[in-house]
Amino acid sequence: MSAELLAASGIEAGYGKVQVLWGAGLSVQDGETVVLLGANGAGKTSLLKVLMGLIPLWRGALQFAGLDMAHLRTDRRVRAGLAYMSEIGCFPGLTVEENIRIGGQFVASAELGRRMKELYDIFPAIAERRDTLASSLSGGQRKMLGIAKALAGRPKLLIMDEPSAGLSPRLVAEVIDVLGRLGGQGLSLLIAEQNVNFLSLADRVYTLDGGRIGFTGSVAEMHDNDALRRAYFGLK
């Protein structure tokens, strides 16, 4: 029985007076890959931002690794083992190596050195360009750098907001491949996507619609549900 890593329930939040999330909740077990599926505007990014403390939580409970995080500052959450990769994901004005070093800010230097070697092995394309500015990388390489940067601090859970954004289908396949390998090594992942190709990674799926969680279950269960199949796979 794996331990519960992230538990969010009854999440209500929004921007100013506009409420976007209406009691959404989700959980991630240790070592699990969870995909949060939803169309544009469903509230995926908002939910992730609440998890990271980037927008305030109005109501609801939020726990990570047994820690109450509801009102913790973003940097504290990161230090507790949460990592977040936004659509931008890296600092374009800094070099590849500097980006990864920033990701590993609070890791001891010897450990960070080892970690960087590991990461360069996982991402050989960015290893070749370690001294160049991140702005000179291609979209796919930037995405890989974003993942490497997020992983430098050895997080317990990596949260990703639309890793497929702006990538060609071939690069999406590459990202899925890398995430699959990382998941296989025991990293927990929470991926918000509208690209159903990411479901191949998922141990469990949540669908988010209008700020509420619709469906929870495995990919197979999702296929069995006619309404969901029509909505997300475009199948009759």
Next chain:
Amino acid sequence: MLRTKALRHTLFILLPVIAVAGLLPLAYSNQLLLFNFVVFLTLAQGVNILYGFTGYLPFGYVGFFGVGAYGFSLAVMHLHLPPLAALGAAALAAVLLGLVLTPLLRLSGAYFAIANLAASQAMFQVVSNPNLTDITKGPYGISLAGVFAPNLSYGVAVAILALTLGTVIYLRNSRFGLALLAVREDSVTAAMAGIDVVRTRTLAWQLSALVAGLIGGVFAWYVSVFYPETVFSPEFSIFAIVFALFGGVATITGPILGVVVLYGIYNAIGISTPQYFQLIYGALIMGLVLFLPNGVVSLFRRWGIDVP
């Protein structure tokens, strides 16, 4: 690796600069001019610490310099402290002003620059207020003839320059400096890398204030007679900013290069033929903004030469 780089920067940048600044008075008799170079080298690096590593452009940077000068002078006049101890008061005054002005960091871009400028002007108005003549000598200026010691104060100024350069070398080669650069680039993404954004920014702000306060205190000691408008002159801010930008901020050598070249030109032709000086200066700055917005050092980087 960062440590070996820091050592290299200390050996090949800090030590030569300090050796030249320290030994040149033996060969060149215009010590006041050399002193001014040391002051601007320090101020330009102070601007570098703030603007280069956090992106806040301090148009009122002279405020810290001025309160440093007054902190030093008041400690000498009223507390009868010896000059070296009075420098502690200069540092304290600048750091306190920094603390009071910390909320300005909530502003960004031009708003910060303007608010900072206004704050420095407010400090000037306070110290030059005739009603405070008993304490600050108001608009009539300070005279510290009793502690006048040009050689010693020059030496202390060089020591402060060394401290400032050391700070910039540290920032260039440390996790803290990298965290600052991350915050400058994008504060939200930096927080998502686990960086305490407010703390790192505030520390850089205070380091920058401290440097200006210390050199302001030594300035008061060295010249020992001055008016409030001397030490609160906006020219200090503008010169320091232009020198730092000319060479290139977030580097160690950029501000040094900026001071040596631009303040050198200023002294070579600015005083004898001010009309040509202004023409050349204006053209230089325009050319810089248009073609090298990241400073002269970026030109070397473009050619593939890594300049620290």
